[in-house]
Amino acid sequence: MVERRPVLTFFSHLILLAGLAVIVFPVFLTFIGSTQTAQQIATSNPLSLRPGGNFWESYTLALFGGKTYSGSTIAPVAPMLWVSLVSALTISLGKIAISLLSAFAIVYFRFPARNLVFWMIFVTLMLPVEVRIGPTYEVVSDLGMLNSYAGLTVPLIASATATFLFRQFFLTVPDELVEAARMDGAGPMRFFFDVLLPLSRTSIAALFVIQFIYGWNQYLWPLLVTTSEDMYPVVLGIKRAIFGEVYVEWNVVMATAILAMLPPALVVTLMQRWFVKGLVDTEK
Template identity: 60%
Template structure:
């Protein structure tokens, strides 16, 4: 009986692909592993310049110290709460504003509709870093410095999310709109009963991206959060690193591990929806 032919793509190229994949995993995972292991050792071990690759015996006390007092006097628990409030508000706010603005641009006919869309789209060239001084001036004049509102409101709109929702809404068949009109559905009912259910996977995918975006914000919270009350975990980790002699590296590493948990949890819990929202073409 003749031997079966090898499937396409198998053979010599497989080990190259696997070798590259393994190397990439090592490059990404090794720093995280070192931080995780370092958070379980005492300050003296890290202070000697050792790179621990095995767990130590001080994990519980290090994480308790990070949670209760932090390395710069601000408990990691409070900073995690501030970052969670900021990231959730930014993600939910961006999605709400973007989906409503995209819905208006696509399904409503009003003067200067195209100009309104391009006015939103052109703000892609003006990120917070470019307009940071006038934005801070407005926030300061409104008395929003050192408040949750000052952290969230200036970066809550998203031209990217508006563009993505608009492109998806353009794929919704006109027959759906006509059927809704024949059933007597108004704009709000059509949005609630038709558009929102069709957009679930897109919303889930954008939520993951926008949550991580909000969680990793550094420059804007550095300007607006002038006290410990609204300090985020990203800012807190930087402030914990002082002079080489005074830095408690074991507490810093424990705080870094705690800072990784919320975004990792969001990605893991919403992984299926995230992949589906990026790859699904038939709604």
């Protein structure tokens, strides 16, 4: 029987609402600023919480670029959104594919030093990004991959974390399934595609959401490997809009920030059920 505690329920909901307000209010303020003009934002103290009448102008400038009333030139964000989308999809799908295959090989194939190979992969988690980023940049530069999608994505598609998670899941798969597949004449790859992949779909969905957001929010690596504006992701576009002009068009910057939040928010919203199930589902 569930015990009812109205006071405890009230305070727990109050804390949740307070946390929600802390998270949502900056986003709401950013949206309000994107609907106003740069002059209104600069002169109003504090910023008005009512939407302005500059919604279409701000988002049109952010998406397609152009000149503002102050004479500033705004770079279009639409190509940057495309670069971020391609990079995030490539990184997330590449991480999942490589991690699935590497975990499959470590668990189901017998070869010398199998556990040593796994721990060598796992130890890479202990290396800070700053330690690896210099040698990685040198390799990418020597291969002529600067200012390219390959340079933005290939060095980031290996994931020790995803390999570890898939390995732990594969270890929970009953040996009877392996024996049944072998008796039916299924080879290793047939077993992988027909048995393991369907069983892993919730874990794949959860990892896809995490890795998509990881790829979308990349800043340091694109800052190093891209010098051409054609290959800037949207995160660099926001930084360029703030520090690239003498007079900052804050309404366009805030519109760009809202546009940059939409794809990850859409992915999380559409895959929320699979994401939560992949994190908490214990029925393996």
